[in-house]
Amino acid sequence: MIRFDCDYTEGCHPRILEALTRTNAEQHPGYGTDAHCARARALIREACAVSDRDADVHFLVGGTQTNATVIAAVLRPWEGVLSATSGHIAVHETGAIESGGHKVLPLPHTAGKLAAEDVRAAVACLRADPNAEHIVQPGVVYVSQPTEYGTLYTRAELEAISAVCRAAGLPLFLDGARLGYALAAADDLTLPDYARLCDIFYIGGTKLGCLFGEAVVVMNDAVKPGFRNLMKQRGAMLAKGRLLGVQFETMFTDGLYLQCGRNAVAAARRIREALLQAGLPLAFESPTNQLFVTLTRAQSAALERSFALGHWDATGGETDVLRICTSWATTPEQTDALIAAIRAL
Amino acid sequence: MIRFDCDYTEGCHPRILEALTRTNAEQHPGYGTDAHCARARALIREACAVSDRDADVHFLVGGTQTNATVIAAVLRPWEGVLSATSGHIAVHETGAIESGGHKVLPLPHTAGKLAAEDVRAAVACLRADPNAEHIVQPGVVYVSQPTEYGTLYTRAELEAISAVCRAAGLPLFLDGARLGYALAAADDLTLPDYARLCDIFYIGGTKLGCLFGEAVVVMNDAVKPGFRNLMKQRGAMLAKGRLLGVQFETMFTDGLYLQCGRNAVAAARRIREALLQAGLPLAFESPTNQLFVTLTRAQSAALERSFALGHWDATGGETDVLRICTSWATTPEQTDALIAAIRAL
């Protein structure tokens, strides 16, 4: 059985394992105050082309934790977060945001993406409502890049959303759990762009070859004070913070982060071509490491004899949408095997 | 200016004012432990045909408070409440439920009403999801009677929802902020029926001639322990609880509660007929004290010169849906005046 069901089926990139092994016996103070974290922060700021005055960088363990902590840091009690109905925080985090006291305000989406105009209109509508005091008011906008559907905001699209947010006085928070795949797939948006357009965003490690870890970049000064206290309160401050420092230090040395992203995107493109050649319809176009293909029950059963795939939407009919997910760890042999199986359908 | 915009524009029914005046100098212990509360509880149990073993009765001040307290009493942290997207808790309580840590799980509705089959299907879907641990699980079902659109569940409909809930092991919570108008408008559902079909429901006073107050009837034994502690914690335990006792004692003496409901329904029916005769389309049929009529801008401007009306949905076009709300306090003269104005449009 070869797993293509998600991008966190292996441990970590060998270079990270080497770095952890090399530094294992070093003694460091806890909670991210060590030299590796300091260097990882510096490397990330450099990659984002920002100074330490511009950006605070924090390392957290996982995505749900990061989303909940960031949103708690940004919002006042009566405010909510605008998100696509498909947003990870809206559907797949067991209500972590609500557990923190905040409503997820749903917005329509196209293949996982918000439209700037929808954001603008929703904010205007919520604020202008004669009963505005009785309605959760928007306090932050959440987008993911790539989205949960593997799709990407273009530079123009993200600039438009950022402009709407700034005009409305709303921080823009970008969930980059898979940001490396976005960086690998698109030429028109770089880390400095994300730093420029977002108030807070994160560079995901868990799904890109780290054992775990998300690097949060906080650009908005209002969100900076108390962030570490909040991390500790929410159980998001790792005792052996050095583990996060070592991992991100490695990721941002010699372009490893981008390299991990590229490996996945290249594999996904090969598989995409095979799907199209086999006449298997994609549920929507996704340029990153996730492919969504519509298969008959017989086809999916055939593939799943040898491959673990993700079950996305059960259409309830004769076909299902399955997710094929490549990763930093996908080998050419694994890709070849899947392509062969696709051709044999 | 005569107000038809909501059903809490006046103080309280004169008999309540008399009772408050008559008992004003009495000395009572606080927090609902007084003799008036005891008698009010007994009268409500009698009206519901239940014993004090069957039902706990609590008096709270307002609807948002009541909804939030009941739902907090029922749910475990990872559970949410199923509600119509039009449910009061979903749209008009500034995220009170989320503030308490719980997601409102949205369901489609028809003129404010859930369908039993939709409830059943949603529960089945949420529970069967392969990612169920990552998805907020349903812990209670919320309905309002009458709904926010003034519509009513029939006995058959409510029995079907109740049966679905029991089969699924989910408590059914009925928001009866306007329950008196439902009792007045429908013959087929009585207080004993609500006690039989619901796990928790409340008998609204604020919108039915009390100064304030909601009487919560808890039938489900699992929800009973700690309820008063929770009331206190949420600021929902009135120091001078006797005020609630006196009001509900009065309401459940000589049929005052029902009488308040009937006054409103009768007035609404006269206005409804006038609207139909004038060729003004109802947005949907509502048999209780709320009418929703589609008016042109000119028509609504004309009416609003002399009458306060509620603005419901701005269609964004040439017409608006306006809410006309009668109440226990609506006088024949006020109704006559509105009907005359409708005819003059």
Place this chain on the structure above:
Amino acid sequence: MIRFDCDYTEGCHPRILEALTRTNAEQHPGYGTDAHCARARALIREACAVSDRDADVHFLVGGTQTNATVIAAVLRPWEGVLSATSGHIAVHETGAIESGGHKVLPLPHTAGKLAAEDVRAAVACLRADPNAEHIVQPGVVYVSQPTEYGTLYTRAELEAISAVCRAAGLPLFLDGARLGYALAAADDLTLPDYARLCDIFYIGGTKLGCLFGEAVVVMNDAVKPGFRNLMKQRGAMLAKGRLLGVQFETMFTDGLYLQCGRNAVAAARRIREALLQAGLPLAFESPTNQLFVTLTRAQSAALERSFALGHWDATGGETDVLRICTSWATTPEQTDALIAAIRAL
């Protein structure tokens, strides 16, 4: 049985009942947007010698609700509230503050009162701790005036605490659930003083002759935005807000609020004298409407045959501390009866 166990055993002052009766049939919009609330706000600002630019005034229903709402409005998630261990929020609100996510940081007290130096030292210590990120940081200071022991901060004491708070950048929140008794008992602190020294305080109605109601005065601009949204979210926005407007309008007309306070203080002073003459020791001196007297079991049993008293601290030995509480409603006859019984011990 005559009740001296608390100051909310009766309904309301007759002038309030008259006002509610007189205005009962008036039609008003809901939620505190009516003309009575507007006038009550103006009267309160006038009494505090502040402009509407200086102070927002909000009307809530009860004390627990008010404390929880104000503290939620002030604090960020990782902050707590400094309070005497005897503070109402620390002991008698079923954890309402914690329920909102915040720790009550305990401070020592003398007969219910904080010392400015203790506040200063605690803040310095919490902030300087090498583990400060792991410790709840102070975000607001809570005092009550009179305290839960009936004692009063002098002007000098409150000025010292206020100065410490301002030097530390911490808002000062004063719980005035019984503020009228403080105003009646002390000459050296007036409403304009409270407005000058506090960031937020409230003028209690429930315990001073209203049916219910607390008037929150917000001086600190940072706490003003969103306060009404938060009220709604926490079920603290009364639908028929006019009831609060009418009550405070009455209280602040012709000096009724102060008159209610004076009645209680005068009665308490007569009882205090009788206790001392009878050789019954006061647990501590309290110049307002609450007296705390140490009685043998036999003495308390004798008194409690005819009078309801409050049981404060059970010493576990042969004596108990009992609370005798007068109020705006205490009549000379009731006071005479209690004094006679004290003399007969």
Place this chain on the structure above:
Amino acid sequence: MIRFDCDYTEGCHPRILEALTRTNAEQHPGYGTDAHCARARALIREACAVSDRDADVHFLVGGTQTNATVIAAVLRPWEGVLSATSGHIAVHETGAIESGGHKVLPLPHTAGKLAAEDVRAAVACLRADPNAEHIVQPGVVYVSQPTEYGTLYTRAELEAISAVCRAAGLPLFLDGARLGYALAAADDLTLPDYARLCDIFYIGGTKLGCLFGEAVVVMNDAVKPGFRNLMKQRGAMLAKGRLLGVQFETMFTDGLYLQCGRNAVAAARRIREALLQAGLPLAFESPTNQLFVTLTRAQSAALERSFALGHWDATGGETDVLRICTSWATTPEQTDALIAAIRAL
């Protein structure tokens, strides 16, 4: 600089690193559903002498997260957790418990330990209070073993607390962040004892040679449902759960967990002897891996030139209490160096 300031200054035990390296390329499903987690659960159940019917075992990342998740799983909204004032949840988790809505109810302690009689008396007092509805009621008892002061409950002491809890119907939750050091230091309490006496406890990995990780053992059936949902909601479900499985699998193979504990305890005993021989007073006796010694400023400055130590309580005078913490990683050479420095004071 050699660090003796805490027990999480290194990475992980070499055997864990080996296991992570060996399994790194394996593909596994996420979230703790993999074969390594299954085997680690089996090994832990075996070590605790319980069946899979008796005990659920969950793997979380860190201690604060674990404490907050367990307590949220146990308590109803109006309940609090009884803890020593020195308990980690009471002082060093930035209010994580309060952030989840629950008060930490403080109990006195002796060198970090609760007395069964104090627990019994506190519960009786809180429940019997005439204002019990206004007071946070106890819902769980929290102890740590070893305590934050390195001290240990004896078998008799823990049995007494367990008996009090069961008599009161309160679950007992034991924080075993350093449980391995307790197991190494005391003969009279074994894992099966903890499983027998506690309702929930955890076996700490972070401070005992894992990179991170805490293994929660849930014995109480009432706490089992929904625990994984709650983990996900609180960001405590690691995506690559296999990392926790592999680590605990290794720890519970060939007695590694106990061996890690013993190394630290042996080193601590040697240091303790050196301190006593040097006439340096211990603030209290602690048989595990933490020593608390009272030093003059000159002495601590001398030691801290070469060793990182923990600053515990600043007495404010001429002396400080410093914490010396050994660990699974402490080498004989490091211990020798410290002892030499102590002798040279």
